[in-house]
Amino acid sequence: MQSFILIRHAETLSNSRARWHGDSDEPISPHGRKEAAAAALRLRAMGQVPRLIVCSGLLRARQTAEIFAQAVGPVEVVSDSALGERDMGDWKGLAPSEVEDRWPGRLAAWEAGLVEGPPNGETDSAVTVRALDVLAKFTDLGKGLVLVVTHGGIIRSLRKAQKLPNIPVPHLGGCWTYLRGSAADWSVGPEVVFGDPESLPKT
Template sequence: MARLLLLRHAESEWNAQGRWQGQADTPLTERGRRHAAQAGPLLAGFEMLVCSDLCRARQSAEIIAAGAGIDVIDIEPRLRERNAGPWQGLTRPEIERDWPGYLSSGRRPTRYESDEQLVARAERALADIARQAERRGTPEVLVITHGGVIHSLTVRAGLTMVPMPNLSGRWVTVRNGTVSVGEPVTVGDAEQHSSQAVEAGNEVRRT
């Protein structure tokens, strides 16, 4: 069994612009870099760090690793964000203009990756990460991924969604290849994340 802390990356340039990113390789903003640096020491104690291959996740992982004292980062492409198809790069008003009624009714355009597709690849990746952690004797793993991944896993588990700012996420447990989604966690300063902020490392770990 392994416990994985899945965190959404820090703020990217398209987050700041309100654009749907999908699998576009957008970098972090300066604010995102600053908040990732603040989060690093709060996440000290993890010995294994895995991240998506997209730039915003890799940059978040590199900055967090420096502050948390983690030497090696494993890259896992299956943890990348959902393919948003033709919505990639658009703002909500642009989507509502060009696809009227889609957002309000839950419809999605062609080439938009479904929850089922996203969950299938993410769960395979998490099961493989858990097996690696067990072989290394590491009971807990820090995973830097994307909001769509965490959202889809949460919905699949039948759990109530909570606000998911950057550098927030969920604990998951992987036992015999089965992924179970647990409690939400937010890492960062109180000004950024309001009452959900985690002020100390032991609150993040919850061992």
């Protein structure tokens, strides 16, 4: 069994403004850099030193991964575009309140598992499949933890597939995930929070 810790990248300016930027690219904010450095030290203090860090190809995830690698290293960082954030379709650039104004009840229906995703956006099922395909690439490298720096949409979709609450993921928080040889045999484990536990984003 291969163990992964999946975490969301550090904060960006769009995150701080409570807007979905989806698969558009954006660096982490100055506050996000400070939070990522502190989070990496918390991971190291717990004795959870990864043998490899895998990240999304988007800048905010790569920057977060590099900060972690410097703090717990030397650790190789591997980027994979298939770990990128979901396409938020018609909701890209909007705040939850704006989504509710334009599509009353649709956001709540998505969070409740009644719909698969935003209008004209990527479905939860599609996100889950591509994320698991990436994780499966790293199940035959021997023992040791793999840290995955990705996006809230990836983690939410994986949790939703396991019938867990579809709620916003804190920056630098996420969950343990386990694969037993293939993308078809997997499970989500306990939550992890390496950032501010009191800071729960709206997106």
